[in-house]
Amino acid sequence: MKPFAYHQPDGIPDAAKLLISIEDSKLVAGGMTLIPTLKQRLASPAALVDLSKLGSLKGLADGGTTITIGAMTPHAVVAASKLVQTKIPGLAALASMIGDPAVRSRGTIGGSVANNDPAADYPAGVLGLGATIITSKREIAADKFFLGLFETALEPGEIITAIRFPMPLKAGYAKFKAPASRYALVGVFVAKFADGVRVAVTGAGPGVFRVPPMESALSENFDPSAIAAIKINTDGLTSDIHAEADYRAHLVTVMAKRAVDAALS
C-alpha cells in the first residue's frame, strides 16, 4: 500500500468538497474492493475520503410503497432486515448471497452500486427493481445509472446517499456463483410490478443489463416456462477461464427461470 492522506468528513457537503478539491482522491465506504486494490498497489490515490462517520447514510426507511436504504448500510443489515424480508424478500436474499460474512458486515450498498463491478449482485437488484439512486446532487433512475464496466452516471464529487426501491408484487434473485470468487458468474433479478416485469442480469457481460424478451414473456405469464425457450445472444457476453460466452448465455435463461421460481415461492 502506498501512503495516502485520510479524511473522515462529518457531512456530505464536506465530503463532496474534499473529493473535488483533492486531485486523485477516492471515496471509501466499506472498502471491500478499494482496500484490496490499495494493498496490491493497483491504485494509489492521494487521499481517501471515508464516509463511515456519516450516520445519516446508514439504515432503512419504510416509505409505504418504497423502501429507502442508506448508502452506508452494510449488506448484512439489508439481509437481516425484517422490512426487506417482508416487502422485497428477493432483495434480502440477494444481500445474503454477497461475498462472505466478513464482506457482508463491512460492504455497503452504496459502495457496491457506485463501483458497478460487472459481477456484483446489487446492480441486478437495483436495475431489476427499477430503483432510484439518490445522490448528493439529484435522483437518478437505475436505467440511466449503470453505464457499463465500472462506469456509472455519477459525476465527479457526486456521492450516493441512498437508494429507493419500489415494492414489487413479487421479486426473486438467482445467482450462479463463480466457483472461486463467488461473484455472480451469472445472476438474474426478476421483479413483477402491476405494470409489468423487469429482468436484470449481472455477471454475464461487461455490465448489468435488462432482457426485454423475457420481460414481455413474463409480463404475459409470470412462470418459468414462459422464458424457458428464450435464448440470449452471446454477442458482448464475457468469456474467461471460468465460462465462455455461450455457457453464460445459457445460464442467463436457467437463472432467470430459477429467479421466477424464487419469486413465486
Added chain:
Amino acid sequence: MGNVIGIGAAPKRKEDQRFLTGRGNYVSDIKRPGMTSGVFVRSPHGHAVLRGIDKSAALASPGVIAVLTGDDVKADSLGSLPCGWGITDAKGTPMKEPPFPMLAQGKVRFVGDMVAFVIAETPEQANAGAELLKIDYEVLPSVVGVLEAVRPGAPQLFDDVPDNICCNWELGDKAAVEAAFRKAAHVAKLSLVNNRLIGNPMEPRAAIAEYEPGTDRFTLWTTSQFPHVVRFLMGALVLNIPQHKLRVVAPDVGGGFGVKQFHYGEEAVITWAAKRVKRPVKWVASRSEGYVSDRHGRDHVTEAELALDENGKFLAFRVNTLANMGGYLSTFGPNIPTNLYGPLLSGVYTTPAIYCNVKVVFTNTVPVDAYRGAGRPEATFVLERIVDVAASEMGIDRVEIRRRNMIPKEAYPYQTPVLVQYDSGDPMGCLDGALVAADVKGFGARKAASARKGRFRGLGYSTYVEACGLAPSRFAGRLGARGGLYESATVRVHPTGQVTVMIGTHNHGQGHETTFAQIVSDKLGVAFENVDIVFGDTDRVQFGMGTYGSRSLVVGGAALSKATDKVIAKGKKIASHLLEAAEADIHFESGKFSVAGTDRMKTFEEIAGAAYVPHNYPLEVLEPGLEEQAYYDPVNFTYPGGCHIAEVEVDPETGTVTLVNYTAVDDVGTVINPMIVEGQLHGGIVQGVGQALFENAVYDEGSGQLLSGSLMDYCMPRADHLPMMKVATHSTLCTHTPMGVKGCGEVGTIGSPAAVINAVVDALSHLGVTHVDMPATPNRIWRLLQNASLPVAAE
C-alpha cells in the same frame, strides 16, 4: 502427575493449544534487531532475454539499502540451485540439467522468475524502490503446455536442451508389454490430462536471515518442511557456507503440502544478502507472489492402454506421459513424474507386464515439483480411470473387474513388474468394507430419487495403493537420489524423568507433537504431558530429512522407536545394578523396571535420577546420563492404500457436480492416534476432491501469463463443497517398520481424484460420456453434455 496416553488413544493435539490461542510462532512473527525488508522483483514475462538492469533510480529511492541482481550473484561466484535427483534415460544418459540461478542471468523463463532483490528499511520503501528498477527485457514467445513444448519449432528454453526435453525416461519391459498387447482380446485406450495444481498453504512462504560477524555464523528462519536439507543444499552447494556456520530454523509453519519441501532461491538470496548488508533481512511473500513462485504440482498429458483377455484379466499396461517441469528443475522435480509415478502403475492388480515412458519437459511456467501425493495421484488416476473404461467397454461390472485382477491378501509380499515389492495389504478387504460403508446396495434407489429431481447420480470407485515412507536410501540411490532418506531421533531423558525428543521431521499441521509424544508415553510409561517434541532447528536437532512423502511416522517414528528402545536397554543396565539382579532378569513395563518373579522394582524416574546422579552406578562399564539417538533407514517403502467410493449428483441444466457422499476405507497400518489419522484422511480427500472438481492452474500460451493467479480465479475446495465423509481404516500391519505403521498423510489425495471422476463419468455414462478431464467444472460438464446429448436423444 499426568497419565500415560499411548498408541491407539486419541488425545487432543498438544500443539493446538498455542495455535488456537494465537500463540504460534511463525517466521513472519519473528523480529530481529535492525531488521531490513526485502522484496523480490519478478519477471512479468514468461520468456525474455534480460538485456540489462538499471539500479540507479531504485538505489536513490528513500530507504533503499541495496539492490541485488544476477550479475551480483555471478560476481560472488555463487552456485546454482541444486536438483536432488538425477534421472537417466533407458540408455543411462543423464537428464539435461541446466543451471537454475537464484537470480536470473541472461534470460527469464517463467512469470515470477526472480530478477532482483531490493532491500530497504521498510517493506513500503522496498516496494517503492522495486517499482523504480528499470529492467530491459527482449520478450520472446512462451510455451506453457507440454504438447506444445515438444512440437518442432516450439520456443526453446535452453540452447542445449533440444525440444525442451529434460529426460526421456522409461520403466518396465517394453517387449513383454508389446507381446501381451498382440494377444489381447480387448485393448482399452484413454487420453487424459492431469491438471496443474497450486498448493496454497495457509501461510505464505517467508524467510529472515541474519549474519553474526563475531562468530561468522548465519541463521536462516524459513518456512520449510526440511531445515537440515536446506542447510545442506544451500550451505554446501549454493552459498559455500560450512555446515557448522549455518543454522536453519523452520519454526511453526502453516501448512506445506510439498510446497515448502524445496530449497528455494529466495532462501539463498536472503542469506547471502544478510551478510552483504550486515543487517538481518526479512521477506514475506504475498499470496499473489506465492501463485507465481511456489512450486506447482501435477501437469501431465497421458496416453494409456490396457490389454485384457476375454475374461477381463489385465495382461499388460502401457503408459506414455508428458510431464511438465516448468522453467527449471526444482529440488525433487524430475523424480516426481518418474520414480514416484511409474512404479505405482501396478496398483492393487496382478498386471504381469507394464511399460511406462515419461518425457520430462521444460516449459515457461513455474517449476513443477512434489505436491501432496506427488506422482502417485497421477499414476492412480490413470490406472483407476482406465480400469473403468475397460470395464465399461467389456460390459463387466466395475467392482467385478477389480476383484478379478486384485492381488489377494495371501499373495503378499507381492513383487510388481515395476520395481516395487508390496510387503502387506488387503485391497479386497478394503473394497468389501467400503461397499458396505457406502451403502452401494442402496445406490439404485438414491439414483432414482435424483432422477426424479432431474439430476444424474453417479458412483465412482478407486481401489489404490501408494508407496510412501520415503525412502530406503540404497533403493532411492539406484533411482537417482543424490541424498539419503533416513531419519533420526534423539530421546533425552531429564534427571527428573521428563523427556525431550529431538526429531528430524517437521511438524506443520500433521500433529507430530502429539503422535510422537504418544509413542514415547506408551513405550516409556512416561506421562503424555511430560514429553516434548523438538523439531525444525538445525542447532537443536541432530539431523533430519524433514517431512514429506508420508514419511514422518514411518521413518521418523521408527527412529524414535529405536532410540526409545535404546533408552530402555540402558535403563535395564542401570536397574540391573541397582536391583542387584542379572540384566536378563530385568523386565520393563509401564514405566517400571522390575526383577522378574519378584516385587523388587525401580521406577523410570528413579533410573533417570541414578543416571544423572551416579553415586551408586556402574561407572566402570556404563556412562552416566540417559540420552539415546537412533538413525533409521527403511528397508522398503510402505504401501498404504484402500478403497474410496465417491457419489456425485450432476445438475444437467447448469453442469454443476455436487459431491453428495464420500466413503474411504484405508489400510494405513498401525494407527497411533485415530483422530489425527481421520483428520489426515479428511484433509487428503479434500485436496483430491479439489483437483477433481475445482482447482486448475491455467497459463496463457504464447505470453506465459498465469491466468488463475489468485484465489479469485483459482478455486480451492471449501467446507460447503463437501459432504460429511465416512472414513474408516482396515489395517494390515507393515512387516518391516518397527510399529507396523504405513503412513497416512497422502492416501486421501491419492485415492480420491479417480473416485470422484469415475463417479462423474458414471453419472453421465447414459449419455455416452466415457471420460471427463479434471477439474469437472460446471462449464466443462455443460459443454460435454451439449456435445453428448444429441446422438442420445436420437436413440
